[in-house]
Amino acid sequence: xxxxxxxxxxxxxxxxxxxxxxxxxxxxxxxxxxxxxxxxxxxxxxxxxxxxxxxxxxxxxxxxxxxxxxxxxxxxxxxxxxxxxxxxxxxxxxxxxxxxxxxxxxxxxxxxxxxxxxxxxxxxxxxxxxxxxxxxxxxxxxxxxxxxxxxxxxxxxxxxxxxxxxxxxxxxxxxxxxxxxxxxxxxxxxxxxxxxxxxxxxxxxxxxxxxxxxxxxxxxxxxxxxxxxxxxxxxxxxxxxxxxxxxxxxxxxxxxxxxxxxxxxxxxxxxxxxxxxxxxxxxxxxxxxxxxxxxxxxxxx
Amino acid sequence: xxxxxxxxxxxxxxxxxxxxxxxxxxxxxxxxxxxxxxxxxxxxxxxxxxxxxxxxxxxxxxxxxxxxxxxxxxxxxxxxxxxxxxxxxxxxxxxxxxxxxxxxxx
Numbered sequence: 001x002x003x004x005x006x007x008x009x010x011x012x013x014x015x016x017x018x019x020x021x022x023x024x025x026x027x028x029x030x031x032x033x034x035x036x037x038x039x040x041x042x043x044x045x046x047x048x049x050x051x052x053x054x055x056x057x058x059x060x061x062x063x064x065x066x067x068x069x070x071x072x073x074x075x076x077x078x079x080x081x082x083x084x085x086x087x088x089x090x091x092x093x094x095x096x097x098x099x100x101x102x103x104x105x106x107x108x109x110x111x112x113x114x115x116x117x118x119x120x121x122x123x124x125x126x127x128x129x130x131x132x133x134x135x136x137x138x139x140x141x142x143x144x145x146x147x148x149x150x151x152x153x154x155x156x157x158x159x160x161x162x163x164x165x166x167x168x169x170x171x172x173x174x175x176x177x178x179x180x181x182x183x184x185x186x187x188x189x190x191x192x193x194x195x196x197x198x199x200x201x202x203x204x205x206x207x208x209x210x211x212x213x214x215x216x217x218x219x220x221x222x223x224x225x226x227x228x229x230x231x232x233x234x235x236x237x238x239x240x241x242x243x244x245x246x247x248x249x250x251x252x253x254x255x256x257x258x259x260x261x262x263x264x265x266x267x268x269x270x271x272x273x274x275x276x277x278x279x280x281x282x283x284x285x286x287x288x289x290x291x292x293x294x295x296x297x298x299x300x301x
Numbered sequence: 302x303x304x305x306x307x308x309x310x311x312x313x314x315x316x317x318x319x320x321x322x323x324x325x326x327x328x329x330x331x332x333x334x335x336x337x338x339x340x341x342x343x344x345x346x347x348x349x350x351x352x353x354x355x356x357x358x359x360x361x362x363x364x365x366x367x368x369x370x371x372x373x374x375x376x377x378x379x380x381x382x383x384x385x386x387x388x389x390x391x392x393x394x395x396x397x398x399x400x401x402x403x404x405x406x407x
Contacts, residue, residue, distance in 0.1 A: 029393035031338040038331045055334045074339050076395035092395035122372035122389040131331045135371065205371070 001293060002027065002089060002098035003070075004077055005236075007034020008279045009269025010104030011061035012286025017102075018068035020294065025098075026065065027091060029076040033058020034106045035270070036279055040130045045279045057279075082243050082265050085300070099300075100264045100293045103240065103252060104286070107233040107270045107277075112144060116200050124206025124226045129153035136161045136226050142209055143167065144197055145230035151175035151183060153230050158186040165222060167192045169214055192222070200227070235271045247273050258289040264296050302341060303354035307363045313354060315382040320351040320405060325365065325375045327358035332390055333374040339394035340376070347401065351378075378404045 001017045003010045006028030017024045031037065039054035048057075062072060075093035082101055089096045109127035111117055117125060126132040129143070133156055141161045143154040146168035152175075154166045166183070171193045173180065183189055192211060199210035201221060208223040235251045237244070245253040245261045251274075252267035254260050260267050268285035270277045305313045305323060314321045324340050326333035344353030356364055358373050368377060368384070377387040378401065386404040391397045 029395065031335045033335070037335050040331065055331060074342055074394040076393040092393070092398070128331070132372065134327075134329050 001025075001100045001102060001290075002087065002096050003102045003104055004089070005034060005104035005106055005269070005271075006032045006062060006072060007058070007104055007106050007269060007282065008036055008061055009106075009271075009282035009286045010034070010102065011058070011065050012283040013102045013104060013266075013268055013289050014065035014070040014286075015061070015068065016287050016290035017293065018065055018070040020290065022290075022293075022297075024065070024070040025096060026062075026070060026072045027075045027077055027089065027096065028072055029074065029092075031058070031074075032062035032072070034104075035108070038128055038131055042279065061283075077239060080239050080243070082240070082262050085264070087264065099297060100266070102258075102286070102289050102293070103244075103260075103265065103267045103271055104269050104282075105236040105239075105271050107235045109229065110232045110234045112197060112229050112231060114197055114200055116202065120200055120202055120206050123204065124202065125200065126226060126228050127230070129156045129228050129230075132226075133157050133160050133228070138162050139225040140223065141165070141226040141228060142192075142222065142224045143228045143230060145232070146170055146173050146175065147230070147232065148175045148179065150230035151179035153228050154189055155179065155182055155186070157228065158183075158189050162188060164189045165192055165224065166190070167195050167197060167209070167211065169194065169196050197227070233270070237271060256288065257292050258285050259292055264293070264300070266293060302344065303352060305354040305356045305361075305364075307361050310364060313352075314379050317352055317379070320378060320380040320385070322347075322351050322353045322401065323377045323379065324353070324355045325358055325368075325370045325373050325377065326355055327373055330358070330373050336374050336391065336397070339391075339397060342394060343397050343401070350405075351401070376400065380405075 001024045003026045014024045036054040037058045041051045043051040075091035077091045079090040081088045087101045140163040142165040144167045157164045194214045195211045198212040201208040254267040254272045258266040266289035268289045269282035378385045388400045
């Protein structure tokens with residue numbers, strides 16, 4: 001079995017598969033944990049009564065799988081061929097072949113799509129407050145977005161930065177209620193409703209934002225040292241576009257059985273169409289995928 | 302893994318007989334932790350070609366200022382006492398290797 005991605009879903013699939021005697025390799029491009037590894041504190045994964053940081057939990061999950069013989073390769077996958085009985089993957093560390101493939105490639109932050117965004121990444125433009133917030137102590141920052149992660153980022157930054165602007169294209173937050181009160185009460189958080197970012201003002205790094213009012217189209221400039229973009233996530237499914245059925249947002253179509261439209265290919269965790277994307281639902285997918293992979297292997301001897 | 306400090310910088314990096322790949326990192330930086338296993342692996346695999354070392358963002362402010370590091374992790378490649386190139390937050394082990402190969406080939 002080849003598992004693509006070493007986050008919670010991939011590591012759990014590898015654990016279940018290795019423990020039941022399959023030969024398993026995890027292809028991970030960077031390090032275990034996936035998106036979870038960038039989360040400072042995880043309180044809603046049971047078994048850790050004081051919470052646990054995401055990176056450590058990722059390492060533990062990887063080691064849990066390796067204990068039963070799963071092997072991790074730090075490989076980036078370039079090309080896949082999944083339709084035949086033997087699945088073939090071209091990677092930075094060579095070619096891998098297997099009879100079953102579990103896709104656990106997850107999702108990553110969606111970009112805003114304004115000019116110079118890519119060039120300014122890391123130079124005032126960021127996608128993770130927990131990761132990149134610390135250098136903005138005492139400075140002015142903006143957060144773009146209106147969901148839970150934007151609200152959480154704004155709260156995190158309100159404890160670090162001198163001033164936080166929360167920019168949202170609607171007139172209220174979509175975020176869960178627990179975030180509302182602390183945000184409304186934070187003295188250094190100011191809301192910019194009905195606004196979108198039209199230009200990233202910069203010299204060699206970001207100096208501010210040009211905001212556009214969605215109702216009046218009026219523009220105004222807002223000086224800030226950094227902007228944290230939190231406008232949702234995009235699944236990492238570019239590699240599979242030709243062979244697998246994807247939904248309109250790019251997620252791999254698979255039901256709770258995790259089976260895709262191709263026999264022997266399973267999609268687990270955030271990359272799959274599902275109602276709730278959490279660590280607990282990701283690990284559950286990993287176990288389910290191995291159940292159906294074993295059934296598939298038994299039927300296709 | 303080599304830890305490079307302001308005091309050791311001259312010897313460890315500028316006068317090194319091989320190219321030196323430096324990782325500017327900090328304890329509080331989650332993405333630094335994420336790239337660490339890949340950085341360590343690259344250090345082992347390229348041991349014949351280069352020396353890999355780490356500079357702590359919090360402990361070496363003089364070096365941080367000298368090289369204008371404002372986002373971490375930043376990887377910087379030195380050769381013969383000069384900066385050949387830098388990359389911020391590479392996305393994969395393969396991306397680190399591509400950076401090394403392309404920068405050394407210049």
